[in-house]
Amino acid sequence: MKSDIKALEQRVVSALADNHNLEHPLYDVLDELWQYNQNQWSRIEQMIRVSDSYQDMILQREKTLGERFDKHLRQLEKITRISDRYQTALREANLELEQASYIDALTGLPNRRKMLRRLKTEFEMRPESLCLAMIDIDHFKRINDEFGHLMGDDVLVSVGNLIEHTVGELGHIARWGGEEFLVIFSQAGQLEVERCLEQLAKVIREARFDSGEGISIRTTISIGKSHYQTGDTIDALITRADNALYQAKNSGRDRVVFG
Numbered sequence: 001m002k003s004d005i006k007a008l009e010q011r012v013v014s015a016l017a018d019n020h021n022l023e024h025p026l027y028d029v030l031d032e033l034w035q036y037n038q039n040q041w042s043r044i045e046q047m048i049r050v051s052d053s054y055q056d057m058i059l060q061r062e063k064t065l066g067e068r069f070d071k072h073l074r075q076l077e078k079i080t081r082i083s084d085r086y087q088t089a090l091r092e093a094n095l096e097l098e099q100a101s102y103i104d105a106l107t108g109l110p111n112r113r114k115m116l117r118r119l120k121t122e123f124e125m126r127p128e129s130l131c132l133a134m135i136d137i138d139h140f141k142r143i144n145d146e147f148g149h150l151m152g153d154d155v156l157v158s159v160g161n162l163i164e165h166t167v168g169e170l171g172h173i174a175r176w177g178g179e180e181f182l183v184i185f186s187q188a189g190q191l192e193v194e195r196c197l198e199q200l201a202k203v204i205r206e207a208r209f210d211s212g213e214g215i216s217i218r219t220t221i222s223i224g225k226s227h228y229q230t231g232d233t234i235d236a237l238i239t240r241a242d243n244a245l246y247q248a249k250n251s252g253r254d255r256v257v258f259g
């Protein structure tokens with residue numbers, strides 16, 4: 001192509017050198033040059049068109065990519081929201097589960113596990129003022145045998161409520177297991193505790209539990225009490241309360257034995 005132009009130029013130069021000759025084919029050369037330029041120009045136009053459509057294609061592609069990116073981003077946000085909700089629900093469920101693991105399902109009172117935790121805390125903080133009362137319903141098997149297990153459950157719940165109500169702010173109650181309850185007194189004086197336990201035995205003795213068949217059920221409780229002695233462990237304190245309860249049972253039930 002370069003050599004074509006060179007040849008054309010050459011012909012123009014020689015035509016100009018001979019410009020007296022009106023027949024000289026200068027005008028033919030100029031026509032040819034014009035034609036050549038036209039060809040070049042249409043090539044350039046073609047290239048511009050190709051370039052434009054290429055740019056369009058790129059823009060279109062970027063748009064598609066942008067849309068896809070937005071879609072993924074929205075999905076990601078949705079997943080994050082779901083995951084947040086899931087984590088919150090999981091945390092709440094765990095909390096509920098943990099709380100439930102400290103509650104006795106029948107009576108709604110703190111259970112033995114919770115009580116042992118509390119005991120440990122109290123023991124670390126101020127052991128010298130600690131007092132325990134182990135409480136057991138007397139001849140409870142008879143209630144089950146006579147009125148059925150469901151009625152036995154009702155009596156257990158009612159006795160639990162009465163203990164909790166009578167002890168009030170003075171102590172903390174838990175269902176220790178079966179028909180046994182444990183009360184911790186952490187800040188009450190000895191005399192106050194003894195009076196409270198005597199009152200408790202009286203409250204249960206005088207209580208009447210409706211059997212639902214026109215019969216009122218009566219029962220009593222035996223209580224063994226222990227209080228902290230120098231060098232005690234939690235186990236030792238519980239064992240002394242247990243021994244005192246055993247004595248209360250052996251000496252006729254419906255009484256408090258101070259260990």
Ligand SMILES: Nc1nc2c(ncn2[C@@H]2O[C@H](COP(=O)(O)OP(=O)(O)OP(=O)(O)O)[C@@H](O)[C@H]2O)c(=O)[nH]1
Nearest residue numbers: 136137138139140141142144149150152153178179
């Ligand atoms: N209804 C009911 N009964 C229970 C539950 N847990 C333990 N028991 C019953 O409690 C009774 C305890 O019987 P025993 O250990 O012989 O004691 P008791 O009859 O109370 O006699 P003493 O303790 O010696 O006065 C058993 O019959 C158990 O089945 C409970 O959650 N619900």
